[in-house]
Amino acid sequence: MVFHSYSNYAKYAWGANEHRPISKTGHSANIFGSSPLGISIIDSIDTIYLADLKEFYQKSRDWIETKFNPNVPSEVSVFEINIRLVGGFLSIYALTNDKLYLDKAELMANRLLPAFDTPTGIPHALITLSNGASKNWNWAAGGCSILSEFGTVHLEFQYLSQLTGKDIYLQKVEKIRKVLKGASENNMYYNYLNPQTGAWCQKHASLGALGDSFYEYLLKSWILSGKKDEEARSMYENAMKAAEEAMLRKTPTSNLMYFGEQRSGRLDPQMGHLTCFVGGLYVLSASSGAISLNSSAKNQMEIAQAIGKTCRESYTRTATGLGPEAFHFERTDVEAKALRDQEKYYILRPEVIETWFYLWRNTHEQIYRDWAWQAIISLEKYCRVEGGYSGIRDVYSSVVSHDDVQQNIPKTTQQTLYVPLKHRFFDLIPKEVMQIIVAIKHFSEGVVPPQFAQFCRRPLVARLIRSLVNALNEQKDQHIHLLFDAIYKQLTEKNNLTADILLYTGDSTIRRTNSIQLLRIGKKVVVGVTDGIMIENKVLAKASEPVINFMSNFWSSFDSMRPNINAYRESIGNVCSSSTIMADLNCIILADERQQDAFQVDKQRQENGLSQLAVHIVPMISADKDNQDQDKKLSLISFRQQVLNILLKSRLQSVESNLPCIINGVSIEGSINARRIENLGAGISKCDKLGHKTYKIDTDAYKKINEKFGKDIINSIDREIDRKFVDKKVFQSSDELKILTDIFWNLVLHLMQRIVEYLFKEAQRTIVLDAILLLEATKIIVPMKHGYCIYDYQKSYSMYCRIL
Secondary structure (H helix, E strand, O other): OHHHHHHHHHHHOOOOOEEEOOOOEEEOOHHHOOOOOOHHHHHHHHHHHHOOOHHHHHHHHHHHHHOOOOOOOOEEEHHHHHHHHHHHHHHHHHHHOOHHHHHHHHHHHHHHHHHHOOOOOOOOOEEEOOOOOEEOOOOOHHHOEEHHHHOOOHHHHHHHHHHHOOOHHHHHHHHHHHHHHHHOEOOEOOOEEOOOOOOEOOOEEOOOOOOHHHHHHHHHHHHHOOOOOHHHHHHHHHHHHHHHHHHEEEOOOOOOEEEOEEEOOEEEOEEEHHHHHHHHHHHHHHHHOOOOOHHHHHHHHHHHHHHHHHHHHHHHOOOOOOOOOEEEOOOHHHOOEOOOHHHOOEOOOOHHHHHHHHHHHHHOOHHHHHHHHHHHHHHHHHHEEOOEEOOEOOOOOOOOOEOOOEOOHHHHHHHHHHHHHHHHHOOOOOHHHHHHHHOOOOOOOOOOOHHHHHHHHOHHHHHHHHHHHHHHHHOOOOEEOOEEOOHHHHHHOOOOOEEOOEEOOOOHHHHOOOHHHHHHOOOOEEEEEOHHHHHOOEEEOOEOOOHHHHHHHHHHHHHOOOOOOOEEEEEOOOOOOHHHOOOOEEEEEEEHHHHHHHHHHHHHHHHOOOOOOEEEEEOEEEOOOOOOOOOOOEOHHHHHHHHHHHHHHHHHOOOOOOOOEEEOOOOOOOOHHHHHHHHOOOEEOOHHHHHHHHOOOOOHHHHHHHHHHOHHHEOOOOOOEOHHHHHHHHOOOHHHHHHHHHHHHHHHHHHHHHHHHHHOOOOOOEEEOOHHHHHHOHHHHOOOOOOOOOEEEEOOOOOEEEEO
């Protein structure tokens, strides 16, 4: 998705502020002014960096360094320039520590400063970049400034002051807050404020358009301050309590909770797509401890979940599965639906998915990721066009009309979607570790052991994950060549993916079949069952329960293994007719008395040019015979095991040998799985061994490590570096660990690259790497077009995570 949208922007609109995906042209106008400032380049560069799109990242950096020129006579939105340019530069600086970006952020903030030169310090909405002339929007009520615009400057300016040591930026936003605090009426903040007098222009309050991000920035300013900015926290708490009293309601029919809008003391029962961010805001508030009363945290989570559900309903009640710009609640027959044509459009906004992400992060309930995945399916179906992604004019029509605007997709929606979808593969990772991986630069050193914290600091961790997801998204046939462990079920559950190779699944029944057999199970298995004939005056011999119940339970349990075993049931009446022409059929289950039919079927299939079937015979006896004296009853698990074995045998001959893949989990030499894989012709390479090679006696790395850490890490017998001594001395300190890895890591990558290049000359190879290398060797993994990996990482401090 990221590659598709950005590559088309780069191809058709490079340097322009926005891209028109239908007409495939650049567009520089409206809120960004008439000059090409490369808004999309700067706003999306952190996403491109995290996605590890190296060429696009370098192209973007080069453009910023050589072509970016804000000295243009363009009238631009102060709010938009702040969040997209100042914020964009600060974000990529936080990821890279590249001073180019910090300098540009300061440059753009300075360009905005004249807009703050008003009697109150409340900035105007518009500024001409070349001369600093500023004014407010002509359409704004009373020519006033807008709360969501001047109230959404604090984070960037506060952070810029922290980075540069210059107080001017923080002083500007502190002055805004002082005015707002004095103007509030019973902790209510209205949407329009006069920058000349500091008085409200009208009594319209909203958590959606015109108000939304002001409340968000109050909470996040407190968090950014290390939770020391008590004024921000107090203003946030009181403002949200006032908003709940004035605007939070439930519908009588569906019991949907929503935030309406307050207009001169009256509630307008409508909610905007923008307002849906509130669910995520409440989760962040509850989890960060922003509310002074302990009992309020639970209440805030309940509100967050209710808002997430309401916004989900606004999506599901459309023909496209995408939500409208605004939806209403005044009529019971149209709850959570748009009423007017101008409300039915969708412009790729991220707020709904953002709330689902926060809810998943806090609760780890699968439903929120499922909702996000369903949204991306709708995005791909209705918004993806040849030139990128376009908004649609009417979400209630399945025949979409595109609006030729690609507004939010490159940055906000893709990044917001990426996080919860990426986390489909992080089921067991602790929340505190997840926070480190998502925001590598912003974490508490004491949350996890220092060696793991140091490891997670590396930008390559997040970049690798994103690269593999991108590669998967770009693969047209949606077919994975390798999956590892029970993660397969989570990966394939909702997105129609299948796999050639499945190694050691978490399902105990499958595991007992000898996991290495599963390496070639194939895309799809269709099982023909003659249930009707089997139960007619018969019972299952040695069955532990009546045959009807037994077969019903069998298929229920068998279905529970899907898609670990991607098998489907096909009921067959006359086995000698339909099964002879079904091309997808792989296996048939027959009563023993019909065994001869199987030979007839295979003969006919051969004449029809179809593959031979695997056959599983079920012993049957007459219903009137006593079945209670059998020595051994056939359990459901045993029966399922028998069918699995026959299915496996049916597929072993039909799928080619190992494709080139990367897998992990074979870290113990001589392990059963390692031997099995080697017997298949796999090339195995282990990170630990490569690491040892890099600091052999008298190598440069050996000398540097000896010099840095002292001779007490040297084994006195053979003069080798002793790993145990290194562990004791180094792995308790993140700084020491970084020094060690900086010495030999590039050498490890170089050795691994050579091994990979050698092994990939042979078509039938499987390469096994150890955990750390999988996360660090981005340059090695990304070019491998024939394989993907599931990473399995486990250490003594009981942290377990699975990463795609």
